[in-house]
Amino acid sequence: MLEKRRTSWQVTRAVWHAMFLHEVLARTTADRFAWFWMLVEPIAMVAIMAALRGVFLSGRHIAGADFIPWLITGLLGFYLFRENLQRSLKAIDANKGLFAYRQVQPVDPVLVRCFLEGMLKSLILVLFVAAGELLGIEMMPSDVLAALYHWWALWCLGLGAALTASALAVLIAEVAHIVQIAIVPLFFISGVILPLNFLPHWVQKYLLWNPIVHGIESLRASFFSSYRMVDGVDMFYFWCWTLSFVALGLMLHTAFARRLKAQ
Amino acid sequence: MISINGLYKRYHNHHGSQWVLKDINLEIPTHVNIGLVGRNGAGKSTLLRLIGGMDTPDQGAIVRNCSVSWPIGLAGGFQGSMTGRQNVKFVTRIHNAENKLDEVIARVEEFAEIGAAFDDPVKTYSSGMRARLLFGLSLAFDFDVYLSDEATAVGDQIFRKKATRVFKERVGRSSLIMVSHAEAILRDLCQSGILLQGGKAFWFDDIKDALTAYHELNFG
Numbered sequence: 001m002l003e004k005r006r007t008s009w010q011v012t013r014a015v016w017h018a019m020f021l022h023e024v025l026a027r028t029t030a031d032r033f034a035w036f037w038m039l040v041e042p043i044a045m046v047a048i049m050a051a052l053r054g055v056f057l058s059g060r061h062i063a064g065a066d067f068i069p070w071l072i073t074g075l076l077g078f079y080l081f082r083e084n085l086q087r088s089l090k091a092i093d094a095n096k097g098l099f100a101y102r103q104v105q106p107v108d109p110v111l112v113r114c115f116l117e118g119m120l121k122s123l124i125l126v127l128f129v130a131a132g133e134l135l136g137i138e139m140m141p142s143d144v145l146a147a148l149y150h151w152w153a154l155w156c157l158g159l160g161a162a163l164t165a166s167a168l169a170v171l172i173a174e175v176a177h178i179v180q181i182a183i184v185p186l187f188f189i190s191g192v193i194l195p196l197n198f199l200p201h202w203v204q205k206y207l208l209w210n211p212i213v214h215g216i217e218s219l220r221a222s223f224f225s226s227y228r229m230v231d232g233v234d235m236f237y238f239w240c241w242t243l244s245f246v247a248l249g250l251m252l253h254t255a256f257a258r259r260l261k262a263q
Numbered sequence: 264m265i266s267i268n269g270l271y272k273r274y275h276n277h278h279g280s281q282w283v284l285k286d287i288n289l290e291i292p293t294h295v296n297i298g299l300v301g302r303n304g305a306g307k308s309t310l311l312r313l314i315g316g317m318d319t320p321d322q323g324a325i326v327r328n329c330s331v332s333w334p335i336g337l338a339g340g341f342q343g344s345m346t347g348r349q350n351v352k353f354v355t356r357i358h359n360a361e362n363k364l365d366e367v368i369a370r371v372e373e374f375a376e377i378g379a380a381f382d383d384p385v386k387t388y389s390s391g392m393r394a395r396l397l398f399g400l401s402l403a404f405d406f407d408v409y410l411s412d413e414a415t416a417v418g419d420q421i422f423r424k425k426a427t428r429v430f431k432e433r434v435g436r437s438s439l440i441m442v443s444h445a446e447a448i449l450r451d452l453c454q455s456g457i458l459l460q461g462g463k464a465f466w467f468d469d470i471k472d473a474l475t476a477y478h479e480l481n482f483g
Binding site: 010014015017018021022025026030094095097098100101102104258261262 | 315316317318319333334336338339340341342343344345349352353354356357358359385
């Protein structure tokens with residue numbers, strides 16, 4: 001029944017295929033209403049933030065964008081990054097029983113989960129854009145290609161963070177806790193709900209160290225043609241972080257493959 | 264034939280790193296069943312994991328000129344929150360046998376005899392049920408060599424008899440390398456033996472000689 005020798009690539013592809021089917025099932029049926037929450041979480045967040053807009057905007061306006069679409073693009077962009085990172089933290093642990101098969105490597109569940117999250121979040125984005133258009137809210141990106149590119153870029157940053165954090169979380173037990181704690185402040189300093197343009201320049205300077213800001217601001221600029229980005233947004237800086245994370249993550253997964261499997 | 268050449272293996276931990284296996288050289292034929300004997304911690308499971316490709320040696324090489332199963336043991340092999348059926352599908356897919364999915368599922372279901380539990384999450388299984396499922400799963404693929412790490416230890420009489428019968432039927436087609444402390448099973452199923460002692464491996468053409476040597480070394 002077993003075929004002749006397969007190439008490494010064929011084996012890996014079979015593993016990704018099998019793992020994808022199994023992760024899709026786990027992700028969408030694990031808890032009741034898993035689908036429901038995927039949609040309701042961003043909607044609820046938008047509703048709450050829209051209700052509280054007075055607190056964040058204090059009467060001012062965002063230059064070049066309506067508040068609701070501005071909020072939706074930021075939230076979804078941040079969630080894309082966050083879900084990649086959070087879902088991958090436990091990916092190795094949840095699948096450790098499967099490392100009994102020599103075909104399966106610890107990096108496989110991480111890659112598959114990130115791919116799956118990317119697909120799910122992209123579907124949610126499309127639903128939001130469609131719903132916005134139907135409700136008469138200007139949600140269609142003014143530059144669709146640029147929007148796709150910046151969406152993909154944010155996914156790549158999430159993938160890099162996920163690769164690095166998933167390996168470190170197994171090697172150093174505290175990392176998972178630190179990442180979980182760090183996500184909340186990261187949400188507030190990434191300009192998702194609080195426009196960074198409202199902050200003094202000396203604060204902006206430090207917040208721009210965070211690569212997520214660059215990704216989210218660029219994503220917004222591709223949605224709203226007259227949007228005024230925070231000064232100093234630079235996708236080159238963003239890709240330096242992203243590629244470093246991806247490289248570091250893959251290096252950790254290669255160097256410590258044996259320890260990640262054994263745990 | 265599985266050839267092991269100059270194999271060294273150790274695990275690093277906070278109290279040093281002693282060699283578990285030191286300079287192992289073996290030519291393991293694939294037409295006989297082999298019992299792996301040795302004391303707890305002698306490196307039996309480690310050797311099995313290395314043969315199965317689950318782990319890599321620190322030095323030396325293992326050449327497998329045949330299809331080898333994964334080490335069928337008490338731990339691992341399943342994703343706990345998925346059902347037995349979903350796990351079987353996963354393993355079938357990674358072995359590139361998706362076109363025979365129904366056939367594999369039918370064979371596993373028939374061998375494991377766990378009934379409706381086949382559709383329950385694996386984490387709810389008893390160790391005997393897990394072992395039966397994992398064993399049945401490996402038998403659904405026609406490997407040349409099967410690696411069993413105490414997989415028969417937790418099964419009941421019926422399961423042991425069944426496993427024994429299957430391997431007797433398969434003599435000549437596929438072989439078994441098994442770790443077990445149940446000497447009756449070793450004598451019954453295996454023809455040859457490997458004794459692991461002090462990091463070294465010793466080959467015996469007859470399993471009885473391996474067991475005798477093991478007794479002499481450890482119990483005077």
